[in-house]
Amino acid sequence: MPERRRDSLTGPPPPPNRGTVLRVALVLVIALAGARSSAGVLTLPVETRTLANGLRVLVHPDHSAPVVSSYVFFRVGSRNENVPRTGMAHLFEHMMFNGGKRFGPGVFDDMIEGSGGSTNGYTSRDLTAYVNNFPREALDTVLALEADRLGHLAITAQNLEQERGIVMEERRLRIDNDVGGTMFERLYLHAFERSPYRWNTVGFMADLALITLEDARRFFATYYAPNNAVVVLAGDVETADAFARVERAFGRLPRHEPPAPVSAEEPAQDGERRVIVRKRAELPALLVGWKAVRAVDPDRAPLDVLVKLMTGGESARLTRNLMRDHELVTTVGADLQWGIDPELFTLYAQARPGRHVDDIVARVDAALARYARETVTPAELDTARRQLRADFVKGLKTVSGKANQLGFFEVVFGDHRAMSGLLEQWDAVTADDVRRVAATYLRPAQRTLVVLDPQPAAPGATAPADPAGGR
Amino acid sequence: MTRARRGPRGGGTWLVAVLVAALLAPAAGTSRADDEVRLPPITRETLENGMRLVVAQTTELPLVEMTVMIGAGAAQDPPGQEGLAMLTAASLTRGAGDLDAEALAVAIESLGGAVAATAGTDATVASAEFLAEDFDRGLELLRLVLREPRFGKDEVRRVRDEQLAALVAALEDPAEIAEQCFAAFLYGAYPYGRPQEGRTASVERLGRRDVVRFWDTFYRPNNVILALVGNLAPADALAKLRAAFADWEPAAGAVPTRAGPPPPLSARRVLLVDKPDASQAQIRTGAIAMPRNAPDLLPAQVANTILGGGFTSRLIEELRVKRSLTYGASSGFAARLTGGDFRMATFSKSPTTVETLALLLATAEGFRSEPIDPRALAKSKAYLRGQFPLRVETPDALAARLAEIAFFGLPQDELETYRGRVAAVTPAEASRAAERWMAPPEQQAIVVVGPASELRGPLEARYGSVQVTTPEGCERLATPAAPGE
Numbered sequence: 001m002p003e004r005r006r007d008s009l010t011g012p013p014p015p016p017n018r019g020t021v022l023r024v025a026l027v028l029v030i031a032l033a034g035a036r037s038s039a040g041v042l043t044l045p046v047e048t049r050t051l052a053n054g055l056r057v058l059v060h061p062d063h064s065a066p067v068v069s070s071y072v073f074f075r076v077g078s079r080n081e082n083v084p085r086t087g088m089a090h091l092f093e094h095m096m097f098n099g100g101k102r103f104g105p106g107v108f109d110d111m112i113e114g115s116g117g118s119t120n121g122y123t124s125r126d127l128t129a130y131v132n133n134f135p136r137e138a139l140d141t142v143l144a145l146e147a148d149r150l151g152h153l154a155i156t157a158q159n160l161e162q163e164r165g166i167v168m169e170e171r172r173l174r175i176d177n178d179v180g181g182t183m184f185e186r187l188y189l190h191a192f193e194r195s196p197y198r199w200n201t202v203g204f205m206a207d208l209a210l211i212t213l214e215d216a217r218r219f220f221a222t223y224y225a226p227n228n229a230v231v232v233l234a235g236d237v238e239t240a241d242a243f244a245r246v247e248r249a250f251g252r253l254p255r256h257e258p259p260a261p262v263s264a265e266e267p268a269q270d271g272e273r274r275v276i277v278r279k280r281a282e283l284p285a286l287l288v289g290w291k292a293v294r295a296v297d298p299d300r301a302p303l304d305v306l307v308k309l310m311t312g313g314e315s316a317r318l319t320r321n322l323m324r325d326h327e328l329v330t331t332v333g334a335d336l337q338w339g340i341d342p343e344l345f346t347l348y349a350q351a352r353p354g355r356h357v358d359d360i361v362a363r364v365d366a367a368l369a370r371y372a373r374e375t376v377t378p379a380e381l382d383t384a385r386r387q388l389r390a391d392f393v394k395g396l397k398t399v400s401g402k403a404n405q406l407g408f409f410e411v412v413f414g415d416h417r418a419m420s421g422l423l424e425q426w427d428a429v430t431a432d433d434v435r436r437v438a439a440t441y442l443r444p445a446q447r448t449l450v451v452l453d454p455q456p457a458a459p460g461a462t463a464p465a466d467p468a469g470g471r
Numbered sequence: 472m473t474r475a476r477r478g479p480r481g482g483g484t485w486l487v488a489v490l491v492a493a494l495l496a497p498a499a500g501t502s503r504a505d506d507e508v509r510l511p512p513i514t515r516e517t518l519e520n521g522m523r524l525v526v527a528q529t530t531e532l533p534l535v536e537m538t539v540m541i542g543a544g545a546a547q548d549p550p551g552q553e554g555l556a557m558l559t560a561a562s563l564t565r566g567a568g569d570l571d572a573e574a575l576a577v578a579i580e581s582l583g584g585a586v587a588a589t590a591g592t593d594a595t596v597a598s599a600e601f602l603a604e605d606f607d608r609g610l611e612l613l614r615l616v617l618r619e620p621r622f623g624k625d626e627v628r629r630v631r632d633e634q635l636a637a638l639v640a641a642l643e644d645p646a647e648i649a650e651q652c653f654a655a656f657l658y659g660a661y662p663y664g665r666p667q668e669g670r671t672a673s674v675e676r677l678g679r680r681d682v683v684r685f686w687d688t689f690y691r692p693n694n695v696i697l698a699l700v701g702n703l704a705p706a707d708a709l710a711k712l713r714a715a716f717a718d719w720e721p722a723a724g725a726v727p728t729r730a731g732p733p734p735p736l737s738a739r740r741v742l743l744v745d746k747p748d749a750s751q752a753q754i755r756t757g758a759i760a761m762p763r764n765a766p767d768l769l770p771a772q773v774a775n776t777i778l779g780g781g782f783t784s785r786l787i788e789e790l791r792v793k794r795s796l797t798y799g800a801s802s803g804f805a806a807r808l809t810g811g812d813f814r815m816a817t818f819s820k821s822p823t824t825v826e827t828l829a830l831l832l833a834t835a836e837g838f839r840s841e842p843i844d845p846r847a848l849a850k851s852k853a854y855l856r857g858q859f860p861l862r863v864e865t866p867d868a869l870a871a872r873l874a875e876i877a878f879f880g881l882p883q884d885e886l887e888t889y890r891g892r893v894a895a896v897t898p899a900e901a902s903r904a905a906e907r908w909m910a911p912p913e914q915q916a917i918v919v920v921g922p923a924s925e926l927r928g929p930l931e932a933r934y935g936s937v938q939v940t941t942p943e944g945c946e947r948l949a950t951p952a953a954p955g956e
Contacts, residue, residue: 042533064531065509065860097782106792109782114850116857119782135857165795172751172820173798179643280748282642314564314576324572324629330636352636379581386583390600397532397865457747457941 042393046406046416047239051247053255054227058406058416059242060234062399068139068235069400072130072146073407075230076223078201079125079262079341084210087167087203090123091211092219094163096130097121100145101152105159108145115141125197126340127411133400136236143249146231150224151253155216164208171202180348183277183287183450190275191289191344191448195264225256230410234403264341266291273448281454283330284351286360289344290447292336295412301425302433303336303345303441308384309376309434310334310347310367315383317376318367326363328355340412345441357451365444372439375431385426392422508860510886513873514705520721521693524712525873526705529866535606535701535708536867537613538874539597542696543689544590545669546662546809547727551676554634554669556590558677559685562630563588563597566621567612575612584609586616590667593729593808594878595689600867603702607711614715617690627679634674641668648744648942649753649816649920655949656742657757657812657916661733664949671946691725692716698874700866733810735759739913741937743930744945745923752824752921756832757814758910763806763879767904771804771813773896774905776851778802778838779815783850789834790817796827802835804908808879813909821921825929828919832912839909843902851901856890 049057081088097119099105112119117134132142175181185200192198231250233242269291293299310318311334322329332349349360395401410416511527518524548555564579564586565572579586582605588597597617601609641647651666658664668674697716699708736758746752761767779786779802786800800817815835819827863869863886876885919926923939930937940948 062531065864067857067860067864110850113781113783113854116853118854118858118861133858133861135860138857162792162795166791166798169751169795169798169818169820173818177645177749177751280746282639283636313580315573315580320573320576323633327629327632330633330640350640352632353639379577383577383581383583387580390583390585393532393534397867398861399864400861455748 042396044396044402044419047243048416049243051226051251053251053253054225055246055250055253056230056410057243057246058230058232058410059237059239060232060399060402060406061237061239061242062234062402063236065399066136066236067399068134068136068142068233068237069398069403070132070134070139070142070146071230071232071403071407072150073230073232073411074128074223075228075411076128076259077124077126078199078203079196079264080223080259081196081199081203083199084204084207085215086199086207087171087201088207088211088215088219089128089223090201090203091160091163091167091208092216093121093123093128093130094167095155095159095216096149096153098156098159098162099154100148101154102148103145105154108149111141111145112138117142123201125201127408129404129407131400131404139233139237139242140245140249143245147249147253150226150229150250153220153224155213155220157213160211160213160216164211167202168205168208171205171208175200175202176205179279179281179285179452182279183285183348183452186275186277187287187289187346187448187450188344190273190450191269191291193267195266195341196262197264197339197341197343221256222259225258226250226253227255228259230407232403232407232410234406235399262341266342269446272444275448275450276453277450278453278455280457281452283353283452284355284357284454285452286347286349286351286357287450287452288347288364288447289450290346290442292343292345292441294340294342295338296414296418297342299437299441300336300338301422302429302437304388305381305384305426305429306371306434306438306442307334307336307345308387309371309380312384312387317380318364321367322349322360322363326359328352328360328363338412361449368438368442372435372442375435378431381429381431381434385429388426389423508863508887508890510863510869511700512705513883514709515877515883516709518692518713518717520717520719521691522716522719523696523877524709525696525698525877526708526712527700527869527873528703528705528708529700529869530702532866533603533702534866535601535603535609535699535703536865536870537599537610538698538867538870539599539613539617540696540874540878541595541597541617541690542593542694542725542878543685543727544592544594545665545667546592546730547685547689548662548665548669548673551673552669552681553665553673554667555677555681555685556595557667557669558627558631558634558674559682560588560590560595560597561634562622562627562682563616563620565626565630566623567615568619568621570615571621572623572626575616578608579612582608584612586613588616592663592667596871596874598867598871606701606703610711610715617695618716618719620686622679622682622686624679627682631674631677634668635671638666638668638671638674642942645746645749645751645753645920646818648746648945649755649918652742652744652920652940652942652945652948653755653757653814653916653918655945656740656918657736657759658733658949660949661810662730663733663807663810666946666949688722689725689727691722692719693721694725694727696874696877698870698877700870700873729809731809732762733759736910736914736916739915739917739934741917741930741934742919742948743923743927743937743939744918744920745939745941746920747922747924749821749921751818751820752919752926753816753818754824754828754831754920755814755816755918756828756912756915757812758915760804760811760813760908760910761806762808762810764881765806765811767908768804768806769892770896770900770904771908773848773851773855773893774843774901775802775804775813775909776855777843777847778835778905778909780851781854785834785838786815786817786831789830790819790827794830796823796830800831802909821925824919824921824926825933828917829933832915832917835909836912839905839911843898843905845898848896848898848901852893852896855893859890859893
């Protein structure tokens with residue numbers, strides 16, 4: 001499947017709490033199977049605190065295994081970039097592993113892995129996250145390493161050049177030499193005109209070449225501040241002790257000027273857009289994006305339900321129609337990313353050999369017209385809700401998953417407690433809501449179609465490179 | 472998205488060593504009390520019909536997860552019918568008992584549950600997940616899928632067509648092409664050389680009758696292991712599993728006769744798979760190694776973690792950190808029932824492909840031929856031991872591990888003793904395992920997927936004879952009488 005963005009950044013800021021210690025004890029109670037049974041309830045105790053320097057801290061104790069997951073989220077992603085400096089947030093994420101003041105180059109990974117932990121990071125349009133999963137004994141080591149790089153990253157020419165080359169290989173892997181990755185990059189570029197969601201998080205190849213040491217320094221000074229970060233600890237920790245350790249590690253880092261807000265206001269789309277991608281490939285494919293909503297929009301929940309109604313399983317209507325009834329596609333999947341800014345509702349379908357994209361579009365149009373005209377059945381609605389719940393629980397199976405979700409909601413929804421409201425929002429969606437959002441958002445005038453026109457193999461010939469491949 | 476990974480930079484090795492030694496010494500020692508892993512009690516039972524059950528209760532999540540291993544996979548595909556195990560597995564969920572395909576999908580999905588099956592090389596794996604409160608209905612659906620699949624003629628035809636389309640679609644993915652071509656090039660006509668999805672020519676000919684025969688032969692309780700982990704009392708779970716499966720009829724020929732070990736390579740072989748449009752080449756190299764139950768596997772994995780596991784591995788250091796030649800590089804042992812292999816994987820832009828390949832091989836050879844540094848070994852062991860709880864953290868992961876232990880005939884306390892066994896590996900054992908099982912460069916199979924017009928000359932200049940094929944051409948490497956036999 002094509003690339004999927006996961007997470008996101010800068011939403012409404014967390015409740016300010018200058019200086020003093022505020023603790024909010026909260027138990028997220030997640031009713032998985034409706035109200036009828038206690039067996040279907042998942043509880044997620046979370047305590048929060050904001051340090052004097054603005055660092056937000058979330059702690060979820062879970063003693064089922066002697067491991068801890070730490071996530072440090074920064075409210076910066078590719079939405080905070082501009083042309084010609086796209087790719088900055090992600091390139092910077094790479095640079096964050098190459099040493100600070102107390103711990104020099106190469107030490108970060110060595111110490112984490114040497115203490116039995118694993119470490120990684122990811123960047124999305126909305127946020128940057130740094131992940132460590134480790135035995136509980138390593139907690140202080142991990143916090144010291146994280147605080148050192150947040151406060152004192154060594155931004156050197158060597159660090160920048162090393163990661164620039166690596167990120168260019170990453171771009172070749174994920175975008176330039178990946179048919180789905182290319183299609184998704186094209187979709188966002190053409191669907192959005194002004195929103196910084198236009199460009200892929202990995203950035204344009206030409207921009208990656210332009211990033212300077214000064215850009216990196218300015219970026220670090222602007223976004224890598226305690227008051228622009230959220231630390232989440234989940235796993236085998238005691239809450240009070242965990243807060244004390246975080247305070248010790250991060251408490252002395254100074255607050256920075258908050259970054260300027262991002263403006264993502266997008267002009268209204270005045271008609272369908274079609275983009276043809278000509279690339280070496282085996283099968284035609286279609287990727288459609290409709291202008292949709294931001295994560296906190298009340299219409300997000302009915303659109304979530306619509307995703308499942310369309311392609312949530314073999315019994316879902318569009319999947320059944322395209323896969324079984326007409327045998328048009330090898331795969332089909334709808335999706336709605338949850339973003340700080342308005343996102344796209346997407347649909348990807350790959351044609352079977354000998355089938356045509358036009359036929360897929362016609363079937364999709366017919367299905368959407370029906371969703372906009374008629375209400376779905378109560379049974380379909382119930383199945384869609386159960387699938388949303390099941391997916392949600394899958395994200396909470398591990399301590400790492402829980403820490404990731406808590407931070408994601410804190411950053412993208414503005415409050416981790418939004419997690420517990422999710423199931424209620426889905427439960428409240430009516431068949432009429434679904435009909436309304438289908439009619440409102442999934443209209444041809446609001447959509448951009450990316451059509452993959454596969455080019456045949458030409459052995460021995462030097463085929464033209466991907467246009468954005470930037471050689 | 473962009474799930475980034477990065478690595479550290481070189482320099483400061485001495486400092487690193489001191490810090491690691493100072494801060495992590497306690498974690499890097501030998502066996503400690505916390506070598507015990509907090510696992511729930513595990514109950515095992517073999518039914519009279521031979522079906523093996525493994526049950527454990529976890530209470531964190533309101534779910535029940537089941538992993539079923541049927542002891543027949545792509546290795547049991549009859550000659551000329553490659554892809555049959557996969558077609559059979561995928562057809563299981565297209566109607567069962569009184570439920571046609573659509574009704575079965577509705578029954579599973581309306582519970583928010585999932586039932587899926589796929590064929591591996593040695594076994595077919597079916598998995599099921601349901602809310603604990605829906606367990607009775609979920610188990611009944613799994614029972615139907617395993618014991619009473621309908622295999623409707625038109626449904627099998629549909630699944631076959633989907634499988635054929637997937638074979639075509641896989642040709643778009645350079646990494647997938649590299650994996651398939653590497654398996655075919657390394658194993659040749661040995662069963663592990665075959666793509667599990669089969670090949671176009673073989674799948675086209677498959678039909679309902681073949682599927683029914685495969686199912687009737689191998690899907691028998693005396694060839695099946697079922698592991699259940701979830702929020703359900705073990706006694707209750709076992710009683711329900713017995714009720715569902717005790718009357719399943721065993722068959723004498725259900726357990727397949729397995730092949731002998733795969734033949735090792737005697738000399739280096741190089742395959743270039745032409746992908747004219749690629750701006751980045753995929754690289755795979757490796758050699759025949761050992762099966763899953765080999766005693767050397769653990770010390771070899773401990774050694775391999777230093778070479779190509781994690782973000783501080785030698786391969787990452789040399790290829791990524793020092794030279795920015797790639798975004799990823801790794802090595803590992805693929806260990807299966809009757810054999811396995813050591814393999815390395817990376818990729819680089821076309822102009823630096825041959826340089827990257829040469830450095831990959833040289834780095835591995837340097838590692839293989841020198842004694843392992845005890846400090847590096849201590850770090851590797853700490854990493855494997857520290858990450859272990861995360862490998863059995865979820866009920867589905869634990870169910871899969873428990874089923875595998877039964878399938879591969881490993882000691883029942885494999886999980887409980889894992890961390891202690893890792894801690895006990897000595898530098899000499901790890902060095903010996905690395906030297907023995909990580910083949911020298913002149914005995915490896917090398918596969919490069921990229922533009923032949925750019926890569927053929929430099930590859931031939933360095934390695935001599937290079938076999939060139941197309942992505943589709945890799946199919947032929949695994950047919951009988953191909954090289955490797």
